[in-house]
Amino acid sequence: MSRRSAAVAAVLSTALAAGLITVASTSTASAAEVRVHDVQGGTRLSPLAGEQVKDVPGTVTGVRSYGARGFWIQDTAPDDDPATSEGVFVHTGSTDPTVKAGDTVRVSGTVTEYVPGGAESGNQSVTQITKPTVTVESSGGAVPKPQRIDADAVPSAYTPKGDAADGGSVNKLALEPEAYALDFYESLEGMNVSVGDSRVVGATDPYHELWVTVKPDENRSKRGGTVYGSYEAQNTGRLQIQSLAPVAEEPFPKADVGDVLSGTTEGPLDFNQFGGYTLAARTLGTLTNKDLAREKTRAQGADELAVATYNVENLDPKDPQEKFDALAQAVVTNLASPDVLALEEIQDDNGATDDGTVSAEETLKKFTAAIAKAGGPAYEWRSIEPEDKKDGGEPGGNIRQVFLFNPERVAFKDRPGGDATTATDVVRTEGRAALTHSPGRIDPGAAAWENSRKPLAGEFTFRGRTVFVIANHFGSKGGDESLVSHHQPPNRSSEKQRHAQAASVNAFVKKALKAQQNADVVVLGDINDFEFSDTTKALTDGGALTAAVKSLPRAERYSYVYQGNSQVLDQILTSPGIGDFAYDSVHINAEFAQQNSDHDPQVLRFKP
Incomplete structure (x- = not known):
């Protein structure tokens, strides 16, 4: 220790002993500190919507430099409430994000609820932090371990009934992630998630998206899809997959129904206008082609x-x-x-x-x-x-x-x-x-x-x-x-x-x-x-x-x-x-x- 440091330490010691200053512990959050789970809350709407938050800590789990630009952060010190997500999207507007996955950051900004497609679409909203000021504290670290989404994790019941007093909306209902699939996905909004080997149930579309199921036995069609057979059987295992990498840098797989996305697909859980809950893949699995054939009907008989x-x-x-x-x-x-x-x-x-x-x-x-x-x-x-x-x-x-x-x-x-x-x-x-x-x-x-x-x-x-x-x-x-x-x-x-x-x-x-x-x-x-x-x-x-x-x-x-x-x-x-x-x-x-x-x-x- 230098003589200057020793002198400073002596002054601090005297001040502390006299009760003139206090020092917050670096190992635990102060009482006034806002964490990601405070931003998310236990319903679909943030209890802090419209408010300014300061220095929300988290680790970057994914970055999107196209479309709705921004990045996701996740708190590595979660609370013990399974209903409160530990991840949130930070929207950078028209500015490309400068952070990278693995950066530890503190984010200040305004908490908002964004409805993809607009309020008239009826879509659920995405909790996000907008107009952010970002401080990078370190780089090159590991992202938080992903929450695995599989058949055992996703409930069989799809959704609670909306609150009649709130126009049939589920927005203000307390989330029950162990009871309902939509609540389960909402409780993971913005968090790092992953799926393992998953069968494709919706072919790759022109927008570079596909759908998989994490429930291989759920209303399976003869050819590998998932059959929608009633308004009460929405098929809870379906999940949309996108890639965070621009297509020019990493071509998106051209998958048909019945193909398998093999290995691990991992990234933040997003919500978008055209698919709802979507795994925005930082790491994309490998496509295993099952060579689905196009059908041919038989010819009609002479009297048919x-x-x-x-x-x-x-x-x-x-x-x-x-x-x-x-x-x-x-x-x-x-x-x-x-x-x-x-x-x-x-x-x-x-x-x-x-x-x-x-x-x-x-x-x-x-x-x-x-x-x-x-x-x-x-x-x-x-x-x-x-x-x-x-x-x-x-x-x-x-x-x-x-x-x-x-x-x-x-x-x-x-x-x-x-x-x-x-x-x-x-x-x-x-x-x-x-x-x-x-x-x-x-x-x-x-x-x-x-x-x-x-x-x-x-x-x-x-x-x-x-x-x-x-x-x-x-x-x-x-x-x-x-x-x-x-x-x-x-x-x-x-x-x-x-x-x-x-x-x-x-x-x-x-x-x-x-x-x-x-x-x-x-x-x-x-x-x-x-x-x-x-x-x-x-x-x-x-x-x-x-x-x-x-x-x-x-x-x-x-x-x-x-x-x-x-x-x-x-x-x-x-x-x-x-x-x-x-x-x-x-x-x-x-x-x-x-x-x-x-x-x-x-x-x-x-x-x-």
Whole structure:
């Protein structure tokens, strides 16, 4: 010790003895010190929201230099309350963070609750520290040991019911991480977490995200996904995975459903607008490819009529020829060239260009030519051109449903007069049901179809038997709250329109059955709702229709994958007169990173 140090020490010793100063211990926090768990609190909302905090200590566990820039810190001296997270996001605004994982820091700033997607989205909020001042105390240390997320850790119950006194919100409820999955994930918000070998249940998307399940036996599909079978079975093991490394520096794996993210994936647990709880990976596991094959349905027999539906995702002539060729090859090879194919999302001849064009002749010529080149039939088509900007969908695209049919197998009964605003009807003629307009639209002026695709009805003949086909594209789920909404159960506001649409189609089918009790009616398309939904119940009301997808085992009922849930959106429904049928959901898109559409086509075969 230098003489100067000795002198200072002597002065300090005298002052301490006299009680003139006190020294805080360096091993424990002072009473006034705010820790991360104080910021997070025991509910979804910080008790310190809106307040300034000073010198919150933590170790950096991850850094994000794109999107919502910032970094996560975690307290290495946790409290004994499992409900209070020890991690928090520090938002640096438009400034790239200068810290690195392993830095020990102290952060001062304002505590805020940020709702990804905005308050109207219904999403839960992210607790964060904004406008930060950061002091780096040391660098190069180890990050805190990750909390392992696995089947044993995640509760089987998904969420508590929201507080009726708070508008159905769970925001102010005390977290119960040992009872509910959403509470468990919230109790880890911002903390360093990890998953081990995990099966992919949602393929890599264009935004470099994928979904895994940490519960390999939870409602497993035949092909490796996780089936969404009811509003009360949300599948608690699903977790979204992103990478903190920019794609240019570390390419994100292109995973299909059924592949395995092997080894350890580790990083902070984030919450974002499009997936809820997300592991923002600092360390990404290795993809083990399981080579999932695209399905092929069998060909129909000579006396079987094959009717299919396929949402071709905003197809227009500006799309690359490769998309037309791939869709065409799927029609021929995977769908075995169905006799009647109802298409959804056929756009007008210049796609999203908003100039009043409504014709889709060029789109359909290009598509049918590609099918013929792929070895398929010389399909003819029938449709009704919509009014400009009246049917929803991508602005300027004027999407509509279209019938393709193989004239060597079926005939189309043309009955003139149908247009965008004229409703077709069902009449009894010579003891049989018949459409007044074919093709024609069902009730196009009704409020149920405002800013939505109107059903397209057509009259076909197969081996002397009349078959009525109604192609649909019901209103989307846009505006609905997600499964991780702070409202529990979430608000599904879009259902109201689909319920009215289903009632409209059901009434039309009942009219056809009244005109001819044993009429063969096929209702199909992108229903945008589940087989267990009230929309489907409204379609099948009174026994007018049967949802054919329910003939499949539960593990095979899906046509779409959303946030790791394999679910039904596309359906084919049959009238009682059809009797026995064979149904196939042909999985060629939804489970794959490389998609020609985001929907899987559906095929029904029966003997009229």
